[in-house]
Amino acid sequence: MIEAIKLWNEPNNMSHWDFGIDKDWSIFSRMVRLAGEAVRAENPLITRVLGGMSPIDVAFLRRMSDQGALDEVDVVAVHGFPLDWNHWQIHEWPDRIAEVRAASRHPVWVTEVGVSTFGAEEVQEFGLRRTAELLLDQVDRVFWYSLYDLPKAWPATTRHREAEGSSYYRHFYMGLIKEDGTPKRALRHLADYTPQMGICQWFHFEDPRLDDAVAWLEKLGVKKLRTGLSWADSHRPNADAWFDQQMSALEDFDVTLTYCFTPGSRGINDHHTSPPQQVEEFAEFCARMTRRYAK
Template identity: 65%
Template structure:
């Protein structure tokens, strides 16, 4: 059973939306409204979430509110990976959620949070524990990214692989299970 539908993924991230084609995000906003309304007409019980924004940006959320998008969704999603990609520290999670909560009274879902084991599996274990401490009770819903490491032969979705350098390879180490299915130390903590 589908209980929720996320409208887009990281629309304010250049890897997932081209700001040159839609510099003021008006086309995105219109598409999001149409999608939310289509979901509601098909099944009003499905929770509609404005796609997880990354970076977490209150100005972007205010823009979406100004376009009326937030009147058509039931929750807003944010994505954060402060130990791997974001330019803020892990202890800033409550502040980041608070910034979005000042824009909207809608529930804030952390629809992607994760820590890679690229540097060390112990770092992932610590990051999972710390993320849980900071997020549980502050976000309406928290979804861990990801269960499995990505297979190395897959390419990660990014428009700037060359610019990312070694941080690109962190995409492949986000799972609680290794690519071969064996558990990492963080899995037991997660369960």
């Protein structure tokens, strides 16, 4: 069921890793090395993926290589949203992949790519079809982000909130299905590309959408799913019960499982993006989750 473990998410994006504290990513690099070793010790056959770069930055990837972060991963990942946030056009996807391949000996996966309906559903419809044309023959894994819109009552995972202007609100329109359960125009095309194309869907702690999501994914022919288990959530009461429920519901999918987010009490700062006080604790979390779900 677990085909890959992803170590963190968007480490070169302030919304997921505070590089104001870890200015040269040396803490992150050591954390990834230890976590990769821990995962390998639990399951030497599982694929280990470096948290997806967002934005795609070859200089960052070279820094990861120089600092040894790539020594304990098997795949490097990229995220791209050229119709919403990136400063390049959608037709440039093959060039972006080629740049990353030239800078690393590792295979490249696209573990998040998506288009919001902030402007119009037709933009997402075009974006899904064009993305499939550009990427499915280029890389081994493509995960469309996401199945559901982010509920408006929930915060987006960003450090900047409304200071981003309209860019912030695009986070809430990335799904193929609206918050009220209404399918968008692009949803009808997804089955044209499954099971080759996967879905990236994050589930919040005790997420009420879990069972409905599974039903939709099965209906759409999705086989490959990317989701996550939060180290921060593991400090909540009844965390293991929720993790068990989530992973049991997803047992029929080939899952790329992301380990991410620092418990506030264990960070240098009290924030989920903070580097941890002790990177060994993240490695221990990775080992425990891999032992529990990926044996």
